[in-house]
Amino acid sequence: MSKDLGPESLTEAVIDSFKDTADPRLKAILESLTRNLHNFVRQVSPSISEWEAAINFLTATGRKCDDVRQEFILLSDVLGVSMLVETINDQETPDATDSTVLGPFHMVESPERHLGDNISSESDGDVCVVRGRVLSVTGLPIPNARIDVWQANTTGFYDVQQPGIQSVGNGRGLFRTDENGAFHFRSVVPSFYPIPTDGPVGGLLKASGRHPYRPAHIHFIVTAAGFKELTTHIFIGGSEYIDSDAVFAVKESLIKSFTPNEDPAAAAEFGVDSPFIEGVIDILLHPESQSPSSRFQVSEEVVR
Structure with a gap:
């Protein structure tokens, strides 16, 4: 694997890292997730602070979940x-x-x-x-x-x-x-x-x-x-x-x-x-x- 990966080659390198996944359905999901997530990042081009805000939002969503509250389901719901x-x-x-x-x-x-x-x-x-x-x-x-x-x-x-x-x-x-x-x-x-x-x-x-x-x-x-x-x-x-x-x-x-x-x-x-x-x-x-x-x-x- 090259140590100097550009935006496109990085995506392919991550996809290639899943090549030995035994479960074919899981392999297909991980490959598609990676490609679409990387395309989203390229399209939006978030700043470092925006990406950190996104990570903090997801962290806060997880912390809000408990035995009677599922904030991730709520997030999935409001995003359709x-x-x-x-x-x-x-x-x-x-x-x-x-x-x-x-x-x-x-x-x-x-x-x-x-x-x-x-x-x-x-x-x-x-x-x-x-x-x-x-x-x-x-x-x-x-x-x-x-x-x-x-x-x-x-x-x-x-x-x-x-x-x-x-x-x-x-x-x-x-x-x-x-x-x-x-x-x-x-x-x-x-x-x-x-x-x-x-x-x-x-x-x-x-x-x-x-x-x-x-x-x-x-x-x-x-x-x-x-x-x-x-x-x-x-x-x-x-x-x-x-x-x-x-x-x-x-x-x-x-x-x-x-x-x-x-x-x-x-x-x-x-x-x-x-x-x-x-x-x-x-x-x-x-x-x-x-x-x-x-x-x-x-x-x-x-x-x-």
């Missing part, structure tokens, strides 16, 4: 990278329900609940019933599918953000679909809310003149044996910021009307007073064995 990954992977299963970002608040295990339970018993606000079915893309119901849900309360906070005010597990629940693939649970209609702005990502938003708000939504992770796992949202139609989500996660197919239901019989069935707010979403899963992918998986040893 999380949704880009989701959108690229959605192209493999276009007939399934659209996926969206995991978000930074899936940090604690949701409590197991029975169908019809109230996941937000500590929260005040408009009572709602969320119901639907989990189906195969062929239309067949999927019984015993596992549904993990979590949401903010009506003031825009998740349980982990308000220790001493909300118990861990409020606004969360683990459910299983019935023999017809159906599910339902009670909650409150969540509010729009700002993503955390007290860290480096908040500083980035302020410096770029961007707002930090997300429209009202409920998160879902749906899993079933033999099917590809799905991470998605149900967005409350008409919510503020529905057209300017800070993390770019809104998809038209996931915007649902939360409308009043004035049927006393339905209220009695769901164990709520009449009238109540109702949101409906059917979730379509793609069979795992039929999910096309030409990509390799990076060896587990690399990410340990």
